[in-house]
Amino acid sequence: MPTSTVFTLIRQLVTKKATNKFPVTYAPDNMHAAAAEIQKGRLKINPPVELPPNFRGKLAYDVDACIGCKICLKVCPSEALVFKPEEKKIKHYVSRCTFCSQCVDVCPKDCLKMSDEFLIAGLDKYGKDMVLNP
Amino acid sequence: MSDKNTYQVPIGPIHPAFKEPFMVNFVLDGETIVDAEAHPGMNHRGVEFMGMHRNPLKVIPLAERICGICSIVHQHMFTTATEHAAGIEPTERARYIRTILAELERIHSHVLWAGVAAHEIGFDTHLHFTWKVRERVMDLLEYITGNRVNYAMWTIGGVNRDITKKMYPKIEDTLLYYESLYGKLEDIFLGDTSIRLRTRNVGILTEEDALRLCGVGPTVRASGVRKDVRIDQPYAAYGDLDLDYVIPSSFGYENTGDVFSKTLVRLKEIPQSIDLIRQCVDGMPDGDIDSEPRKAVLINKLKKADGEGIGRIEAPRGEAFHYVRLEGGMEEVANWKVRASTYNNLTTYRPMFMGEQIADIPIIAACIDPCIGCMDRAEVVDVRSGERKHFSHEELHRLSVEKTKMLLGGLP
Amino acid sequence: MNFEEWTLRLLVILVLPFIGIFLGLAYKGFDRKISAMMQSRIGPPLRQPFRDVKKLFMKENIIPDHAVAWVFHGAPLFALIAPLVALAYLPLGPFEPVMEGYGDLILILYLLAIPAVAMAMGGLASGSPYATVGAQRELVLMMSYEFPLAIAAVTIAWKYESFSLAAISQTPVWSMVGPMGALGLLLIALGLFAVLPGELSKVPFDQAEAETELGGGLFVEYSGRNLGVFYLAEAVKMVVVGALLIALLFPHNISQWYSFGGPELLGVSVLGTVADVLFFLFKLLIIIYAGVSLVRVALARFQIDKASYFYWVPMTLLGLLGTVLVVMEGVI
Numbered sequence: 001m002p003t004s005t006v007f008t009l010i011r012q013l014v015t016k017k018a019t020n021k022f023p024v025t026y027a028p029d030n031m032h033a034a035a036a037e038i039q040k041g042r043l044k045i046n047p048p049v050e051l052p053p054n055f056r057g058k059l060a061y062d063v064d065a066c067i068g069c070k071i072c073l074k075v076c077p078s079e080a081l082v083f084k085p086e087e088k089k090i091k092h093y094v095s096r097c098t099f100c101s102q103c104v105d106v107c108p109k110d111c112l113k114m115s116d117e118f119l120i121a122g123l124d125k126y127g128k129d130m131v132l133n134p
Numbered sequence: 135m136s137d138k139n140t141y142q143v144p145i146g147p148i149h150p151a152f153k154e155p156f157m158v159n160f161v162l163d164g165e166t167i168v169d170a171e172a173h174p175g176m177n178h179r180g181v182e183f184m185g186m187h188r189n190p191l192k193v194i195p196l197a198e199r200i201c202g203i204c205s206i207v208h209q210h211m212f213t214t215a216t217e218h219a220a221g222i223e224p225t226e227r228a229r230y231i232r233t234i235l236a237e238l239e240r241i242h243s244h245v246l247w248a249g250v251a252a253h254e255i256g257f258d259t260h261l262h263f264t265w266k267v268r269e270r271v272m273d274l275l276e277y278i279t280g281n282r283v284n285y286a287m288w289t290i291g292g293v294n295r296d297i298t299k300k301m302y303p304k305i306e307d308t309l310l311y312y313e314s315l316y317g318k319l320e321d322i323f324l325g326d327t328s329i330r331l332r333t334r335n336v337g338i339l340t341e342e343d344a345l346r347l348c349g350v351g352p353t354v355r356a357s358g359v360r361k362d363v364r365i366d367q368p369y370a371a372y373g374d375l376d377l378d379y380v381i382p383s384s385f386g387y388e389n390t391g392d393v394f395s396k397t398l399v400r401l402k403e404i405p406q407s408i409d410l411i412r413q414c415v416d417g418m419p420d421g422d423i424d425s426e427p428r429k430a431v432l433i434n435k436l437k438k439a440d441g442e443g444i445g446r447i448e449a450p451r452g453e454a455f456h457y458v459r460l461e462g463g464m465e466e467v468a469n470w471k472v473r474a475s476t477y478n479n480l481t482t483y484r485p486m487f488m489g490e491q492i493a494d495i496p497i498i499a500a501c502i503d504p505c506i507g508c509m510d511r512a513e514v515v516d517v518r519s520g521e522r523k524h525f526s527h528e529e530l531h532r533l534s535v536e537k538t539k540m541l542l543g544g545l546p
Numbered sequence: 547m548n549f550e551e552w553t554l555r556l557l558v559i560l561v562l563p564f565i566g567i568f569l570g571l572a573y574k575g576f577d578r579k580i581s582a583m584m585q586s587r588i589g590p591p592l593r594q595p596f597r598d599v600k601k602l603f604m605k606e607n608i609i610p611d612h613a614v615a616w617v618f619h620g621a622p623l624f625a626l627i628a629p630l631v632a633l634a635y636l637p638l639g640p641f642e643p644v645m646e647g648y649g650d651l652i653l654i655l656y657l658l659a660i661p662a663v664a665m666a667m668g669g670l671a672s673g674s675p676y677a678t679v680g681a682q683r684e685l686v687l688m689m690s691y692e693f694p695l696a697i698a699a700v701t702i703a704w705k706y707e708s709f710s711l712a713a714i715s716q717t718p719v720w721s722m723v724g725p726m727g728a729l730g731l732l733l734i735a736l737g738l739f740a741v742l743p744g745e746l747s748k749v750p751f752d753q754a755e756a757e758t759e760l761g762g763g764l765f766v767e768y769s770g771r772n773l774g775v776f777y778l779a780e781a782v783k784m785v786v787v788g789a790l791l792i793a794l795l796f797p798h799n800i801s802q803w804y805s806f807g808g809p810e811l812l813g814v815s816v817l818g819t820v821a822d823v824l825f826f827l828f829k830l831l832i833i834i835y836a837g838v839s840l841v842r843v844a845l846a847r848f849q850i851d852k853a854s855y856f857y858w859v860p861m862t863l864l865g866l867l868g869t870v871l872v873v874m875e876g877v878i
Binding site: 141142143144149150151165252253254255256257258259262263266326328329331332491492493494495496 | 584585586587675676679749750752753756757758759760761843844845846847848849850851852
Binding site: 005010013015017018019021026 | 591
């Protein structure tokens with residue numbers, strides 16, 4: 001008989017569970033309604049796990065600092081960066097980004113940065129927050 | 135092939151025994167397997183073709199997405215091959231950092247495999263247990279590289295991010311955690327009666343078959359074949375490190391080649407990886423992490439480069455291989471070929487399946503740690519008739535001779 | 547027997563299926579939650595099985611082209627009705643069986659075999675190779691666990707010289723034997739607990755469904771309402787088998803040890819009845835935890851030949867040894 005397994009199992013009845021409770025412990029019946037409730041602040045969400053110091057999240061773009069050198073376009077693997085010739089700036093599609101951070105490494109003016117933001121799932125991939133400098 | 139007493143059961147293309155689209159056609163007599171025939175090619179995504187339209191720096195993030203679990207393996211091989219082709223040497227420090235990450239991934243891959251194997255034999259408790267403890271090494275990888283799965287750490291000639299002194303305590307913490315956990319994993323997977331009942335004398339691969347079918351990695355090491363690229367042809371920092379082949383007979387077990395020995399080899403590789411990471415951390419040389427930090431210069435250098443290179447490394451699943459050809463004046467990769475370890479190990483399925491029961495299909499299928507996403511690189515479909523085609527050995531040989539002639543400049 | 551009594555019986559028989567289904571789903575929820583907790587997960591909420599059934603009943607009911615339609619549709623109904631009928635012949639806590647005097651232990655054993663046969667029939671009728679393999683396995687398994695189950699039932703019935711469950715549950719069997727017989731009964735109880743996961747198709751004896759091997763086996767072609775009915779059948783069967791085990795081995799009631807005062811209805815103390823019902827539910831909980839949840843998280847799935855061997859050789863021998871001990875004591 002697997003006795004040690006049985007003891008472990010019974011002990012795990014009371015120990016802390018490994019499930020990540022973020023954002024809510026049980027899935028709500030209506031996801032959209034729950035999301036609306038959360039936005040209004042009526043429903044509280046469980047905090048996510050702590051982020052590591054150099055986490056690679058959504059790209060942050062400093063438009064004014066950009067000089068339009070186009071080096072980042074050369075290293076972007078998924079064509080998430082598009083050049084806007086009339087402005088000499090870039091446009092970033094968050095939904096296409098692979099978060100490889102190569103554009104951040106090459107940028108000579110440091111106008112691109114990886115932020116801590118990771119809650120970027122959405123229904124509209126060309127929505128308000130999903131395109132930087134539209 | 136089929137007569138009155140036998141019937142066919144297709145396992146796949148979508149089936150819980152395989153976690154990815156893959157198909158094996160079984161001929162069964164009652165519960166016993168009489169014949170098995172693998173039909174790969176269900177998960178072809180044209181990654182190589184996409185890679186041939188991009189410059190090497192853009193290919194790295196693509197290469198790591200060939201497979202989620204072998205993320206490091208593919209970027210490692212691609213960069214090694216490209217460096218070989220362009221004549222760029224990675225810095226010493228980068229070699230060590232690469233080794234640390236590769237070994238961390240080996241731990242994560244083997245722990246994950248142990249969980250999947252447990253799930254295949256209906257032991258979900260251990261699936262949940264191993265995946266819970268795997269989080270620690272994922273956390274460490276996230277801490278070092280900034281992401282849990284797709285690390286984006288490699289670059290041509292080095293790595294993108296450094297492992298600083300500040301990170302050492304956390305690495306040591308994680309290693310200690312896995313060291314203390316190892317006894318329990320061994321107790322579960324080697325000591326548990328119901329697991330032994332399902333893995334002992336199941337899916338036997340003899341040493342002879344292992345050599346004949348050119349299997350790689352833990353699959354053949356379990357049969358007693360001494361085969362490990364890390365030792366046979368050292369890459370990254372493995373030449374400086376002290377390591378030995380992990381085969382069951384070194385630990386007082388028989389080299390039976392059954393699922394139990396394969397589990398044993400994988401588990402025994404965890405302490406080996408821990409030891410290798412310690413050696414790397416202790417002997418980490420100072421210096422740059424990147425031989426060419428300016429990416430724009432690097433791209434120009436790669437554009438001028440002309441030549442071909444290979445990257446050959448020991449993935450957690452066994453030896454894997456990338457071939458890269460660069461042409462002078464061309465920014466894109468001229469040719470890219472991926473050959474993952476599962477492709478070799480697939481041939482070992484037939485001798486392992488023969489004579490076993492239906493109940494053993496999932497665990498035998500899982501015992502080579504198949505990664506179909508890595509493996510499925512080509513499929514031949516006749517566009518006009520929609521027919522799938524299989525090439526014979528002679529045909530393939532003729533085609534490759536023709537292709538070599540063509541590449542060398544001559545007409546076919 | 548007078549008219550009022552028959553009306554009461556009819557009423558109870560009409561209500562009993564609903565109680566059975568409710569209890570079954572509730573205990574299924576408990577089983578899932580407690581298994582998850584033992585595996586260090588949070589697990590689904592307790593009402594998850596109710597939601598599952600609701601959802602399954604809303605889904606489309608697909609019949610495969612190769613299926614024999616009437617068997618395919620009939621099998622789930624047979625699988626559900628048999629354990630519901632069995633419920634009427636079982637003593638539930640302080641209550642005597644509703645159909646007392648019209649059926650006994652043998653009938654219940656047969657009724658318990660019907661769901662397995664119905665499932666196998668449904669599997670064979672669905673025309674899928676996976677379901678066929680699953681059906682074969684289910685039948686092999688059924689033939690294997692029936693023997694230890696029969697040995698246990700016959701031994702206990704022999705002690706009472708009656709197959710009537712009402713008589714058996716009146717006096718706990720442990721009070722009728724000496725030390726040697728108690729040892730024999732202990733072995734028989736072990737055998738019965740080993741039959742429990744097989745009877746309910748749970749790991750390590752879920753070869754017929756075997757998710758990773760057969761992708762659901764018997765149920766691979768079932769969907770929607772039919773699958774929902776199978777789900778209910780499984781839930782009710784859990785209660786029936788649990789109640790049978792309680793009736794055979796632990797028919798104790800709190801009111802035997804402690805007499806409750808308070809208001810009375812139909813000649814029995816209301817408080818005592820409530821306590822007995824709660825105690826019965828608690829016993830069921832313990833049996834399901836020890837016999838189903840704990841076993842299914844602590845073991846791997848066996849191969850079908852090893853499962854069959856397990857029932858035919860070690861468990862049968864265990865049962866026979868228990869029988870010999872019980873009988874020997876009676877002779878000496």
